[in-house]
Amino acid sequence: MGLTRRITIVSLMLSILGLGQPTLADPLAKVKVSSTSSEQAECSGGISERVRLGGEVVQPTTFSLSKLQSLPSQEVTVSFGSAQGQQTHTYVGVPLWNLIQSVGGLKPNPDPTVKNGALRQYIVIEATDCYQIVLSEGEIDPNFEGKQVLVAYATKDDPSVDPQLLGDQGIARIVVPGDVKGGRNIYNIRRIKVFSAPDLRFKSY
Numbered sequence: 490m491g492l493t494r495r496i497t498i499v500s501l502m503l504s505i506l507g508l509g510q511p512t513l514a515d516p517l518a519k520v521k522v523s524s525t526s527s528e529q530a531e532c533s534g535g536i537s538e539r540v541r542l543g544g545e546v547v548q549p550t551t552f553s554l555s556k557l558q559s560l561p562s563q564e565v566t567v568s569f570g571s572a573q574g575q576q577t578h579t580y581v582g583v584p585l586w587n588l589i590q591s592v593g594g595l596k597p598n599p600d601p602t603v604k605n606g607a608l609r610q611y612i613v614i615e616a617t618d619c620y621q622i623v624l625s626e627g628e629i630d631p632n633f634e635g636k637q638v639l640v641a642y643a644t645k646d647d648p649s650v651d652p653q654l655l656g657d658q659g660i661a662r663i664v665v666p667g668d669v670k671g672g673r674n675i676y677n678i679r680r681i682k683v684f685s686a687p688d689l690r691f692k693s694y
């Protein structure tokens with residue numbers, strides 16, 4: 490039997506067993522499977538009661554409202570455009586940077602040869618309706634942009650009354666000062682997860 494023929498038979502057998510070379514169609518197939526799989530998170534919206542801070546942080550932690558309220562708070566006033574027109578609000582909450590520090594800080598890149606590994610990190614924030622936004626580490630790191638992104642759990646639009654909890658916007662929302670539009674002010678948040686960008690020198694990315 491010729492070599493070519495033998496290889497063909499082996500690869501046919503492997504593909505029958507599902508062990509063949511990955512094809513170009515595979516990544517798409519995976520997306521399709523994961524979006525219909527039973528492991529998919531619930532996206533029906535509704536009030537978030539806890540926020541899980543995880544991924545590349547030293548001590549992944551779940552925050553209840555009282556746990557958030559036990560940390561030092563700050564107030565931030567923002568003005569942003571939205572479908573309901575221009576809105577201005579004063580929010581009360583914990584700066585995202587401080588929240589990350591409260592769980593031991595960011596887990597550093599395990600590869601010590603990577604320069605400024607933290608500047609490759611990014612934070613994905615997900616809500617109960619599966620709305621998601623991304624912030625970069627450098628936006629909130631005090632050594633870089635140091636923006637006062639808040640994990641806000643109350644509003645204080647009227648200074649003569651006590652801060653009001655967010656009600657149907659859940660335990661907390663993100664507030665990004667300086668944004669023109671309100672798209673990153675994600676409410677009903679349930680997950681804050683830190684990742685590192687892939688290393689582009691490896692060709693698989």
Ligand SMILES: Nc1nc2c(c(=O)[nH]1)N[C@H]1C(S)=C(S)[C@@H](COP(=O)(O)O)O[C@H]1N2
Nearest residue numbers: 570571572616618620671672674675676677
């Ligand atoms: N969870 C969640 N947060 C969200 C959105 C959303 O669809 N889901 N929309 C965003 C957009 S596009 C805007 S403009 C603001 C509007 O904020 P408001 O609903 O408090 O007016 O919320 C942002 N936060």
Ligand SMILES: [Mo]
Nearest residue numbers: 571572671672
């Ligand atoms: Mo929006």
